[in-house]
Amino acid sequence: MIVYPDFQVLCFAAFSVFEIANRESGQRLYDLEVLGNGGNSVRSSFGQAVTCAPLVDDGFDTILVGVGIDIPPHDRAVSEFLNDTSARTRRIASICLGSFVLGDAGLLDGRKATTHWNFGDSMRTRYPKCTVELDRIYVQSGRIWTSAGMSAGIDLALGLVEEDHGRELTAMIAKGMVLHHRRAGGQSQHSALLDLDARSDRIQASLAYAKRNLRNALSVSELAAVACVSPRQFARAFRAETGKTPGQAVAALRMEQARMLIAQGTLNMETIARDTGFGSAERMRRAFVRAQGVSPSTMRRTLRDGLPVDGDAHMLD
Numbered sequence: 001m002i003v004y005p006d007f008q009v010l011c012f013a014a015f016s017v018f019e020i021a022n023r024e025s026g027q028r029l030y031d032l033e034v035l036g037n038g039g040n041s042v043r044s045s046f047g048q049a050v051t052c053a054p055l056v057d058d059g060f061d062t063i064l065v066g067v068g069i070d071i072p073p074h075d076r077a078v079s080e081f082l083n084d085t086s087a088r089t090r091r092i093a094s095i096c097l098g099s100f101v102l103g104d105a106g107l108l109d110g111r112k113a114t115t116h117w118n119f120g121d122s123m124r125t126r127y128p129k130c131t132v133e134l135d136r137i138y139v140q141s142g143r144i145w146t147s148a149g150m151s152a153g154i155d156l157a158l159g160l161v162e163e164d165h166g167r168e169l170t171a172m173i174a175k176g177m178v179l180h181h182r183r184a185g186g187q188s189q190h191s192a193l194l195d196l197d198a199r200s201d202r203i204q205a206s207l208a209y210a211k212r213n214l215r216n217a218l219s220v221s222e223l224a225a226v227a228c229v230s231p232r233q234f235a236r237a238f239r240a241e242t243g244k245t246p247g248q249a250v251a252a253l254r255m256e257q258a259r260m261l262i263a264q265g266t267l268n269m270e271t272i273a274r275d276t277g278f279g280s281a282e283r284m285r286r287a288f289v290r291a292q293g294v295s296p297s298t299m300r301r302t303l304r305d306g307l308p309v310d311g312d313a314h315m316l317d
Contacts, residue, residue: 001064002035002081003052004072004101006045010150011066011095017157017173021165024172029165033058037077045069055081062091062160065098066153071122072100079105091160093145095153102144103127111141116149154179196242196249202227203241206234211253214277218250250277255291258284262300269296 001015018030036042036052043049045068055077063085065078082105086092094102099115100123102108108130115123120134133139138147138156147156154177162170198204206223216222223246224234238246258276261267269281278284285295292299 001033001066002037002055002078002101003042003050004036004065004067004075004078005042006068006070007042007066008068008096008150009044009046009048011064011098011153013151014064014066014095014153014157016177017154017161020173020176021161021169024176025165025169033060037075057081057085057088060085060089062093063089064153064157065092065094065101067096067098067101069097071097071119074104075101082107089143091143091145093147093156093160095147095156096150099123099146100126102146103130107144108146111144112139113141113144113146114139114148115146196244196252198238198241200237200241202229203238206238206246207249207253210250211257214250214254214257215275216277218246218277220246251287254278255287258288258296259299262296265300272296 001011003011015032018032021029034050034052035055036050037055039052039054041049042052063082078101082092082102086105086107092102092107096116097119099108099113100119102113103123103126108127110129112131112133113123114133114136117134120132123130124132134148136148137152138145138159140159145156145160147153158170158174161173196207198207206226209226210218210223220231220235223238224231227234227237229237235246238244238249242249244252254276258272258278261272261276262269267275269284273279273281273284276284278287281296285297288294288296288299294302
C-alpha cells in the first residue's frame with residue numbers, strides 16, 4: 001500500500017483483510033508492505049508516523065493507494081512509479097479518494113471507476129476519459145479496482161481475496177472481522193439503515209429484525225412485538241425517530257436487499273422477489289420502476305455491463 005501524508009488510518013482496515021486471510025488459511029498467502037514517497041515515515045491524519053519503504057518496484061502483485069479525506073495533491077513521483085510498475089503489477093487498487101492518484105497517473109483513462117459520492121463531480125471534470133460510477137461501493141475495471149468511501153476499502157479487499165482464493169475463505173475473513181455482511185460491489189453507496197438513523201435500541205432492534213426477515217409480511221404489530229411496545233406506541237416512536245412510517249422503512253430495506261441480490265446475478269427474479277418480501281417478480285418490477293425508474297432486469301444488465309444506474313436505492317415516499 002502506498003500512503004500519502006495525512007492518510008486516514010482506516011485505509012489499514014483493508015490491509016487487515018489480507019492479514020486475516022493469512023491467519024484463516026494457515027498459509028502465507030500475502031506479504032504486506034507500506035510504501036511512501038521518499039521512504040522513512042509518513043504521518044497519518046491525526047499525526048502518528050508510519051514507517052514506510054521507498055517507492056521501489058520489488059515485483060508487487062497488487063498495489064493499493066491510501067490517502068486522506070481531501071483530494072490528494074498530484075505527486076509526480078507516485079505517478080511515475082505507478083506507470084513504471086503498472087505493466088508488471090497484476091492489480092492496482094485505490095481506497096476512496098485514492099482514485100484521484102490513479103487518475104493523475106492516467107490509469108483511469110478508458111476505464112470505469114468510483115470514489116466517494118461527494119467528489120463525483122470533481123472526478124468527472126478532472127478525468128473526462130473515465131466513466132465515474134457513484135452508485136457502487138467498488139468497481140473492478142480490468143485490473144484497476146477503485147472503492148467509494150474508506151470503509152468500502154474493506155469490501156474491495158474482500159473482493160480481491162475472493163478473486164484469488166474463492167468465497168469460502170472470504171466468508172471466513174468477513175466473519176472473523178465481525179462484519180454485518182459482505183457487500184457486493186454493485187451495492188449503492190447509500191444505506192437505508194443509515195438514512196433511517198434510529199437512535200433508540202428498541203427501534204434499532206426492530207429494524208435489524210426486519211432486515212433479517214424481509215420475506216415475512218412484517219406488520220406493525222410484528223415489529224412492535226420486537227420492540228416490546230404496543231403497535232400504536234411503536235408507530236409513533238418509529239416516525240419520531242426516523243421521519244418515516246414502518247411501512248416506508250420496510251419498503252426501503254426490501255429495495256436495498258433486492259438490488260444487492262440483483263447485482264450479484266446468481267438468483268432469478270422470482271426467487272429474489274420472494275426472498276425480499278415483494279411476493280412476485282411483477283410486484284417487484286412495479287416497485288423498482290416507481291422508485292428507481294428502471295426495472296430489475298434493466299438494472300441487472302446495466303450493473304453487469306458496468307453502466308451507471310439511473311437512481312439509487314432511496315426510500316419510498
